[in-house]
Amino acid sequence: MTLQHSFLSVCILTFIAGCDSSDSPASAEVNKDTTEPEITLSTLAANRSIYSSTYSINGTVTDNQEVTSLQLKVNDLTKNVTFNGGDFDVSFVLTPGLNNYELIALDAAGNGASMTDSIYFGQQVAAGGAHSGAIIDGQIWTWGRNNLGQTGVGFTSKLNADENHPTTPQKIEVLDNEELVTFTSLAFNQNASIALDNEGEVWAWGDGDGGQLGLGDQDSVVLDVDYYTPQKINALKDIVSITRGYDHTVALDKNGQVFTFGENDKGQLGNSSNEDADYPQLVTLTNIVLITAASDSTYAIDSDGTLWGWGENDNGQLGQGSDDTNDYNTPVQIPLLEKVISVAAGKAHVLALGESGKVYGWGLNASNQIGNTVEDTWPDEIYEAVELPWITQAKAVWANGNQSFVEKSDQLIYPWGFNGTGTLGLESDQDPISPTVAIADLNNVQDIAPGALHTIALRRDRSIFSWGWSFEGSLGIKEPINIWGYTVPQKVEFNQ
């Protein structure tokens, strides 16, 4: 979809005086070109979240005479953008959190035009097994299941037993050297939580099994202690992106290096070992721009758009053309027909978004989370990437458990796969076999966090909605029906 925008004049014009005299003699000045260039972007991000450290924009710049320059300003950096026949295509590196960028075009007469947009690098909402979170104005809010301290409120609790159980959102203020920490990204899965702050440092709390909080030392003992408040992982620096599998954690640094820790029985740490690790392990990949994880496997996209995977392949989730019980404890390339710009993983299925806007899927398909035909011709396990015929021009993909979500070009969210607990937000008890029905009225979505059985969504107006399995306060609503599937998204209230 092409979006036209109004163009703002920039105050660089040099011919202010003497141009407005209607009775002046015919001159070159009368015919002076006063028409501004026009910039058109193929897509506006409008603050939406992406999970890649690089972002590409493309579009056209035109003028009634000639465009002489096109510049991109992003995060205090300015770079010249080349354009051929008016078309331009430029990538730039994002910093965690909100990135504002501006395109400025000039023509030969000095007329200028600019347009601005912004994009958020990181996850602004999070959903684990049955706990949830959001970042609002740099601060973490959490709610839901807290049997292992995964909400970070400082204690463990249960919904029906503890008055202070975090049924509704609680603000988690974190101090570092007595300074309030500002956060940019969250990653919850199962019963552990991690957060990235604006200094590139990572904080972890909740279930410590298998060393997945990364708080141990470089010794032979795996620290598996649960922590009830966010703890800084001192071994990680300059991190730009975080993600979680079911029992392991993944971090990407600004140099494109991947670090992992936690359970490693399937080789999901990718460190040529099958030993659990409570200390960050370096994966032998370079120039990585995006990381994600399934239950026991891990995925990374490099700057060439190549997708890599490691860990479990029991259901063909490494896309190697077969399933096996080998532990792939070093990265293997996952064959795809085009460059990949995003990837999402559920328990054991994977969705890859190609630069063409096509989506590919592979791995477990028992709930039709990859997709199926009405004739039921797609198998329960798919061993190599298949193009999903229901989707073109996708803008984003998300997955967890046995469910999938795609944002199509109409900017609505289309879910498919497991729906037994209201997880997909559809007025149906059935598992949709393909993404053909959108979640009603859920437009302008900036970020989605699918949990095990519930889902959290952030909209452009900063409102946050939840739906799906209500367990121990997972939806963050007042008077929740516990152990119950909510079909219709409802707004989560934050009492500042």
Next chain:
Amino acid sequence: MKSKLYLLLNILLVGCGGSDGTSDSVVDNTLVLGSTGGVATVEYQENNGFLQFIPDLDIQEYNGASQGRELFIATWGPAPGARDLLDGYGPLAITDSCANCHESSSRAESLKSDGSTGNGILFRLRDIEGNVDSMLGAQLQTYSADGVPEGSVSWSEGSSNEILFHLNDNVNALDEGIVLAPRLSPQLIGMGLLDLVPESVILEYQDINDTDMNGISGRANQQQQCIGRFGWKAIHCSLDGQIVGALQQDMGLTSTLNPAEPCSDNQEICNIYPSGGDPEVSDKSVQDINDFLTILAVPERRINNHETFLAGRALFNSTGCNACHRETLSTGEVERFPILSKQTFYPYTDLLLHNMGPELSDGAKESGAEADEWRTPPLWGLGLIEGDEKSRFLHDGRALTIEQAILWHGGESESAKETYSQLTNDEKDALLAFLRAI
């Protein structure tokens, strides 16, 4: 669910001549009708047709509808239950879920083929003076926590094709004069719109003494010191009132507005079994259910032949049906759902009580409505349920089709019924096509 509203009729009226045996002269080809529910109109979907939300309502404006939906479809249980929010059912009740009586795409089964009655019908216990049964109270509850319900009801057809109801399995005989007064459960369409009609709009059609001499004398049920608008006898003035009434009488759930269990003074069981809270349904829950019902959209008309539809509408008016089945109502200013403000919609009811004669009298006066007085039921969506073999019409389900329902009309509507009977077959078909389309 999201779809744009369409004004079907305003683009297809040019050049429509009468046919199908109808006269050109009765068809107003310049007619433009708005959408059935105003902004609250949705394209009908076969599955969950009565469970679609207002299309243009932003998800921010759902208020408590998500929670309300769950409370509506949930199966409630006796206290103490695993879920605090959903306990308190009984000890006397009819059923344990709202959705058991109000289905998402049809009417719940009422008169079963084996002679028993289903969730789609309940029974008030009243006499001609409005007295209730001294033991069983104002309504028969067919479930009891102690395993001894107040009774069950079977049915048979009388010699004039009327329905006869029989009380079975009852420990106590009904007081003398108390009858089983049947009440079919309606499909829930546009409940919010009807709730939001200002009382003054309803009173516009009130004509207690038939001063216009048209034979129709609608009157508002003001027994509750307000204008009744919900229920077969217009005994509830608001959607909240309807909700808490059903929660109490049908599910045994107390609320702030209805704090008592549905026991009479002579029934001990409500003092024996544990309560699910005080009240059992919180004010928030009632509001949530109200929000859910309010944002349910009205299905758009399903018109197969527009010419026939318009001819049928003209006949609907010329036969006098529209004297009670008022075509349009309108809402006032709506603070909680601003999108519903000042909406004109097409329910085909005046929400008033009318004398329907001995044919439809059930011998029970109820809360200000005489035994032969009935609130004009809305007609929208009738065509969507007629095709379902378990659907029935009129308060006791005696009509299997819309036409049968017309032919049972009496009292003030006798004249309209007679006029209908004299129509040609083509004209009847056109009128029925109109009714099925609205």
